Amino acid sequence: MSEQILLLLRFSLLGFRYLCRCRVVRAVWAEMEPPVVSDAPPGRRARRRAARAAGAGAAQATPGGSGGKASRKQGRAFEVIAPPERRGTRLEVAGEATIGRGAGCALSLDDTFVSQLHARVFRNADGVFVEDLGSTNGTFLNDARVGGPQLVRRGDRIQVGQTVLELR
Numbered sequence: 001m002s003e004q005i006l007l008l009l010r011f012s013l014l015g016f017r018y019l020c021r022c023r024v025v026r027a028v029w030a031e032m033e034p035p036v037v038s039d040a041p042p043g044r045r046a047r048r049r050a051a052r053a054a055g056a057g058a059a060q061a062t063p064g065g066s067g068g069k070a071s072r073k074q075g076r077a078f079e080v081i082a083p084p085e086r087r088g089t090r091l092e093v094a095g096e097a098t099i100g101r102g103a104g105c106a107l108s109l110d111d112t113f114v115s116q117l118h119a120r121v122f123r124n125a126d127g128v129f130v131e132d133l134g135s136t137n138g139t140f141l142n143d144a145r146v147g148g149p150q151l152v153r154r155g156d157r158i159q160v161g162q163t164v165l166e167l168r
Contacts, residue, residue: 100117118139128151
């Protein structure tokens with residue numbers, strides 16, 4: 001082979017190595033930096049999206065119906081239903097609680113698929129909501145990936161890593 005081709009291959013390999021290193025550093029940096037958590041309740045668009053998702057397959061509620069009563073009947077605690085060794089563990093939701101591997105989380109999970117600060121659940125006047133905090137593997141509400149704050153109703157299941165919680 002000519003020297004020019006060998007030189008080009010060397011520089012290509014060197015560039016590829018640096019690209020890989022940059023990706024690793026970026027992934028580590030994203031995991032270590034705490035996510036920005038907003039104290040503001042979800043906006044109208046998020047509430048509308050959550051209501052649409054909850055109402056899929058069910059009859060539409062009439063305006064002025066039991067809108068206010070439904071949020072008062074929401075569950076107050078999540079219970080772990082999987083994995084079996086954590087079954088029965090309860091997470092009370094009075095205001096806000098975080099879920100993750102970190103020691104400061106309200107529900108600290110020893111699961112390699114869970115980020116340090118993975119998700120948060122919070123309660124406001126509209127009900128109980130779950131929000132993913134920029135986790136690597138995502139948070140799922142009834143097998144649908146959570147993008148923003150999503151309304152959680154009694155009996156709904158949240159999956160964080162290999163842990164499944166149900167609102168009671």
